[in-house]
Amino acid sequence: MIRVLVNAEPIDIATEMAAIETGGAGAVATFSGLVRADDGVGMLELEHYPGATEAALVTLAETAVARWSLLAATIVHRVGVMRPGERIVFVGVSAPHRAAALEACAFLIDRLKTDAPFWKRETRGSDARWVEPRGSDDAAAARWQA
Amino acid sequence: MIRVLVNAEPIDIATEMAAIETGGAGAVATFSGLVRADDGVGMLELEHYPGATEAALVTLAETAVARWSLLAATIVHRVGVMRPGERIVFVGVSAPHRAAALEACAFLIDRLKTDAPFWKRETRGSDARWVEPRGSDDAAAARWQA
Amino acid sequence: MAIDVLYFAWVREGVGTGQERVDPPAGTDTVAALIDWLATRSPGHAQALADRARLRAAVDQVFVGADASILGAREVAIFPPVTGG
Amino acid sequence: MAIDVLYFAWVREGVGTGQERVDPPAGTDTVAALIDWLATRSPGHAQALADRARLRAAVDQVFVGADASILGAREVAIFPPVTGG
Numbered sequence: 137m138i139r140v141l142v143n144a145e146p147i148d149i150a151t152e153m154a155a156i157e158t159g160g161a162g163a164v165a166t167f168s169g170l171v172r173a174d175d176g177v178g179m180l181e182l183e184h185y186p187g188a189t190e191a192a193l194v195t196l197a198e199t200a201v202a203r204w205s206l207l208a209a210t211i212v213h214r215v216g217v218m219r220p221g222e223r224i225v226f227v228g229v230s231a232p233h234r235a236a237a238l239e240a241c242a243f244l245i246d247r248l249k250t251d252a253p254f255w256k257r258e259t260r261g262s263d264a265r266w267v268e269p270r271g272s273d274d275a276a277a278a279r280w281q282a
Numbered sequence: 283m284i285r286v287l288v289n290a291e292p293i294d295i296a297t298e299m300a301a302i303e304t305g306g307a308g309a310v311a312t313f314s315g316l317v318r319a320d321d322g323v324g325m326l327e328l329e330h331y332p333g334a335t336e337a338a339l340v341t342l343a344e345t346a347v348a349r350w351s352l353l354a355a356t357i358v359h360r361v362g363v364m365r366p367g368e369r370i371v372f373v374g375v376s377a378p379h380r381a382a383a384l385e386a387c388a389f390l391i392d393r394l395k396t397d398a399p400f401w402k403r404e405t406r407g408s409d410a411r412w413v414e415p416r417g418s419d420d421a422a423a424a425r426w427q428a
Numbered sequence: 429m430a431i432d433v434l435y436f437a438w439v440r441e442g443v444g445t446g447q448e449r450v451d452p453p454a455g456t457d458t459v460a461a462l463i464d465w466l467a468t469r470s471p472g473h474a475q476a477l478a479d480r481a482r483l484r485a486a487v488d489q490v491f492v493g494a495d496a497s498i499l500g501a502r503e504v505a506i507f508p509p510v511t512g513g
Numbered sequence: 514m515a516i517d518v519l520y521f522a523w524v525r526e527g528v529g530t531g532q533e534r535v536d537p538p539a540g541t542d543t544v545a546a547l548i549d550w551l552a553t554r555s556p557g558h559a560q561a562l563a564d565r566a567r568l569r570a571a572v573d574q575v576f577v578g579a580d581a582s583i584l585g586a587r588e589v590a591i592f593p594p595v596t597g598g
Contacts (some may be wrong), residue, residue: 160319161423165313165314165387168299169310170309181438185507223303231440232318249496250509254510257437257482269508269510328597329521329522331571333574350514371597394597395596397595398598399521400595400596400597402596
């Protein structure tokens with residue numbers, strides 16, 4: 137079961153966990169990305185490419201489900217304005233055993249960072265700037281090449 | 283911040299997530315182990331070694347916090363009688379960045395399986411039997427040897 | 429032939445709009461050629477599209493390289509490297 | 514010198530109790546020697562402790578091998594390989 141959601145609403149963990157812990161799962165792995173409170177960012181804005189972003193996330197989830205025989209894969213990404221401590225992204229998967237769940241969860245967040253059209257703008261005080269991509273993200277995504 | 287809990291109460295995800303998503307975390311990774319509903323087990327019983335189990339989990343959490351500079355590490359393990367679909371164990375960690383969170387989460391659940399004194403008894407119909415350890419668990423734990 | 433061009437993030441801010449319908453001249457066959465032509469449309473376009481190494485593109489929502497064809501395309505998006513998650 | 518011996522899982526079931534206070538004879542210096550002596554206490558003990566390769570132990574809550582000393586120990590636990598998580 138694949139669930140992909142991109143919108144401006146806060147991400148509700150209890151709802152998402154309940155959706156993942158379905159039918160026979162022995163193992164559930166999740167990753168949540170939050171706006172960090174410790175590096176001076178007062179506001180984070182996320183922009184996406186409506187339609188293309190959702191399609192990219194569905195493709196990513198389908199790839200993970202097929203590769204690790206997942207029972208469920210959820211990707212929820214928030215867009216719009218966020219504050220420190222708020223969730224930007226939630227990835228959750230379920231599988232019969234833990235190795236598949238842990239690997240698939242890492243795969244999804246690594247590849248989401250490089251494959252899905254989102255752009256982040258950070259505001260520190262009165263200074264707003266678009267976040268530059270990190271080479272470490274490309275490296276993390278590349279290790280999943282089959 | 284380390285939180286270790288071993289008791290017979292159901293594991294409340296919302297409470298545990300809130301406890302982990304503290305102070306500056308950019309990345310939260312979790313693993314939940316559930317009683318599988320698909321392999322005929324009607325009841326699962328978990329036994330532990332009071333005192334020694336909690337101490338082993340605290341040591342494990344401290345090791346992970348030191349090795350990956352975690353902001354928080356939580357291990358909650360249920361004991362007593364459980365039914366299919368219920369959570370047996372929850373592991374959650376927070377860190378500034380995702381690689382540390384994902385690795386530390388995998389480390390904790392891999393090592394918990396081999397290092398913490400818990401014993402599992404499965405009941406299928408009228409047949410109750412103690413679960414045998416799996417060689418794959420030893421292999422998974424061994425890959426974390428520094 | 430009219431194409432909808434979409435811009436995101438700092439490309440959108442530089443160009444001054446998130447979307448425009450354009451009708452590039454015959455011979456504008458690739459993403460790179462389209463960007464060359466778009467850059468002539470205004471100083472904002474020129475500046476936003478100046479550093480080609482920092483631009484990425486999608487044709488009809490499929491991510492492509494600069495040498496990809498745009499023949500028959502209805503929608504071309506131009507944007508910086510992605511930074512989600 | 515009295516020692517509390519704890520049993521868990523199928524070892525506990527085989528022995529018939531989860532805990533007993535015992536006073537092994539002088540010279541019972543290691544975990545292995547203690548298990549040898551405990552196995553003589555009843556048929557249940559003998560059966561539960563028969564397969565030494567499937568037993569693990571902790572001395573005063575520290576996990577140890579079969580050749581570990583129990584001199585001065587207050588609590589020794591004997592149990593199968595763990596299967597939590």
